[in-house]
Amino acid sequence: MPASFNTLWLRFQPAALLRWLIVLVPLAVLVGTLCSAFLWSLEAATEARFAHPWLLFGLPLGGGAVGWLYYRFGTSVEAGNNLIVEQIHEPGGGVPLRMAPLVFLGTVVTHLFGGSAGREGTAVQMGGSLASWVAGIARLDAAGVRIVLMAGVAAGFGAVFGTPLAGAVFALEVLAVGRVEYGALLPCLLAALLGDWTCQMLGAHHTLYTVHTLLPVSEWLALEPVLLGKAALAGVAFGLAGLAFAEANHVLGGWMKRVVPYGPARPVIGGLAVIALVYLCGTRDYLGLGVWAPDDHVVTISSFFGDTVYPWSWALKLLFTVVTLSCGFKGGEVTPLFFIGAALGNALGGVLGVPPDLFAALGFVAVFAGAANTPLACTIMGVELFGGAHLVPIAVACFVAYVCSGHNGIYLSQRVGVPKTAGEGVPVGVTLREARTRIPRP
Structure with missing residues (x-):
C-alpha cells in the first residue's frame, strides 16, 4: 500500500x-x-x-x-x-x-x-x-x-x-x-x-557579489527613513520591470506559437534574431548568463556593484532574454532577472543619489521577487548573498516589487492564494494564466 x-x-x-x-x-x-x-x-x-x-x-x-x-x-x-x-x-x-x-x-x-x-x-x-x-x-x-x-x-x-x-x-x-x-x-x-x-x-562554486557600501550603525538602527523611502520607490520600478519581463515573454511567446506552429522552427528564427540584435546593438555583453567574462571590459552582474553607472544595460538584457526564451530556447529566467535587477538598481542609484552597489543588490533580488511572486524567498536570498546588514532595505524593495508586479509572473501555473489588492476581480484559486484573461493587460 x-x-x-x-x-x-x-x-x-x-x-x-x-x-x-x-x-x-x-x-x-x-x-x-x-x-x-x-x-x-x-x-x-x-x-x-x-x-x-x-x-x-x-x-x-x-x-x-x-x-x-x-x-x-x-x-x-x-x-x-x-x-x-x-x-x-x-x-x-x-x-x-x-x-x-x-x-x-x-x-x-x-x-x-x-x-x-x-x-x-x-x-x-x-x-x-x-x-x-x-x-x-x-x-x-x-x-x-x-x-x-x-x-x-x-x-x-x-x-x-x-x-x-x-x-x-x-x-x-x-x-x-x-x-x-x-x-x-x-x-x-x-x-x-x-x-x-x-x-x-563536488567542487561547484558560485560567484560572490559584495556590497561595499556599509550603513552606519546609527542609520541602520534608525532604519534611515530617507534611504528606505528610496528603496520603496526603487521597488516600484523593480516590480514593473518584473511585470514587463513576464508579460513580454508571454505575449511574444504566444505570438510566435501562433505564427510559427512548427516548434523546431521557432528557435531557428530566435537564433537569427539574437544574432541581428548583437550587430544592431554593437555588443555581445548581453549573451549567455552574464555572470562572468574573461575580459574586464565585458558587462557582467559584478559590474553593477562598482561605482560606474550603466543606464540602459537592464533594458538590453531584458530584450535579449525575451527574444531568446520566447522563441523556445531552454534555460531559466532567474539569472537574467538577477542581471536586469542589478543593472536597473545600479541605474536607479545614479538617479536617486544613493550608492549604486547597494541598489544593485536590492534590484538583484527584488525584480525576481516581482516576476516570481516570491518576496520572502528573495528577501532571504538577499541576506544569504549580501549579508544581514541591509536586510531592511532588501525586504522593503522585495515586498514593494511583489505588490507592484500585479497578478502576473513567469510561472503561469501559480495559483492566487491571497489576492495582492482588492477590486481587481481575481478570485482565490485561479491560476495566473486565468488571471491574465480577467485583468486588462498592460
Missing part, C-alpha cells in the same frame, strides 16, 4: 522519520550531483563561447536541433516549471524522467552558442523530474508526491545558486501567490541543505 506521508513527518515517529530520510537524502544528493555537473557544463560552455566567438552563428542550428528533440521526444515536458507546479497542486501523471536530460542538454546548448537565458529553470526541472521518479519508486500517495516534488524543487534551487534557505522557502512560496505551504517546511529545508552541500563538495 502507498505510504501516507502528509503528517508523519510532523509527528516525528521514528519509522516515519526513517522513511522520509530514505526518500529525501538520496534525492537531494542526486539533485545536488546533477546540479554540480550542470554548473561545470555551463562554465565549460561559456569558456568555449568566449574562446570561439564564431559559435554565435551556430545558435539557430543548435536551437533548431534542441527544438526538434523536444518536438520528437519532449512534448509532454515542454511546459517546464509550470508542469511541476501543476503536478504539485494536482498530482496526476507525474513529471516524466526524460525532462532532466532534455533540459540539461538544451540549456547547455543555449549557453554554448550565446542565447541569453538562465539556469534556475533547468535545476528546478531536474529536481522535479527526479523527485517524481523517486516518488514513483517509493509508491507515495498524492500528499507524499506533493511534498517530494517540493523537496526536489528546493534541492535544485538551493544547489544551483548556493542559497539553501532561499531554495527551501522558494519551493514553499512559488506554488500560490500570497500563501506559503508550511506543511513541507522541514522536508524542503533538508533537501535544500543536502543539495547545496553535495554541490559544494
Whole structure:
C-alpha cells in the first residue's frame, strides 16, 4: 500500500522519520550531483563561447536541433516549471524522467552558442523530474508526491545558486501567490541543505557579489527613513520591470506559437534574431548568463556593484532574454532577472543619489521577487548573498516589487492564494494564466 506521508513527518515517529530520510537524502544528493555537473557544463560552455566567438552563428542550428528533440521526444515536458507546479497542486501523471536530460542538454546548448537565458529553470526541472521518479519508486500517495516534488524543487534551487534557505522557502512560496505551504517546511529545508552541500563538495562554486557600501550603525538602527523611502520607490520600478519581463515573454511567446506552429522552427528564427540584435546593438555583453567574462571590459552582474553607472544595460538584457526564451530556447529566467535587477538598481542609484552597489543588490533580488511572486524567498536570498546588514532595505524593495508586479509572473501555473489588492476581480484559486484573461493587460 502507498505510504501516507502528509503528517508523519510532523509527528516525528521514528519509522516515519526513517522513511522520509530514505526518500529525501538520496534525492537531494542526486539533485545536488546533477546540479554540480550542470554548473561545470555551463562554465565549460561559456569558456568555449568566449574562446570561439564564431559559435554565435551556430545558435539557430543548435536551437533548431534542441527544438526538434523536444518536438520528437519532449512534448509532454515542454511546459517546464509550470508542469511541476501543476503536478504539485494536482498530482496526476507525474513529471516524466526524460525532462532532466532534455533540459540539461538544451540549456547547455543555449549557453554554448550565446542565447541569453538562465539556469534556475533547468535545476528546478531536474529536481522535479527526479523527485517524481523517486516518488514513483517509493509508491507515495498524492500528499507524499506533493511534498517530494517540493523537496526536489528546493534541492535544485538551493544547489544551483548556493542559497539553501532561499531554495527551501522558494519551493514553499512559488506554488500560490500570497500563501506559503508550511506543511513541507522541514522536508524542503533538508533537501535544500543536502543539495547545496553535495554541490559544494563536488567542487561547484558560485560567484560572490559584495556590497561595499556599509550603513552606519546609527542609520541602520534608525532604519534611515530617507534611504528606505528610496528603496520603496526603487521597488516600484523593480516590480514593473518584473511585470514587463513576464508579460513580454508571454505575449511574444504566444505570438510566435501562433505564427510559427512548427516548434523546431521557432528557435531557428530566435537564433537569427539574437544574432541581428548583437550587430544592431554593437555588443555581445548581453549573451549567455552574464555572470562572468574573461575580459574586464565585458558587462557582467559584478559590474553593477562598482561605482560606474550603466543606464540602459537592464533594458538590453531584458530584450535579449525575451527574444531568446520566447522563441523556445531552454534555460531559466532567474539569472537574467538577477542581471536586469542589478543593472536597473545600479541605474536607479545614479538617479536617486544613493550608492549604486547597494541598489544593485536590492534590484538583484527584488525584480525576481516581482516576476516570481516570491518576496520572502528573495528577501532571504538577499541576506544569504549580501549579508544581514541591509536586510531592511532588501525586504522593503522585495515586498514593494511583489505588490507592484500585479497578478502576473513567469510561472503561469501559480495559483492566487491571497489576492495582492482588492477590486481587481481575481478570485482565490485561479491560476495566473486565468488571471491574465480577467485583468486588462498592460
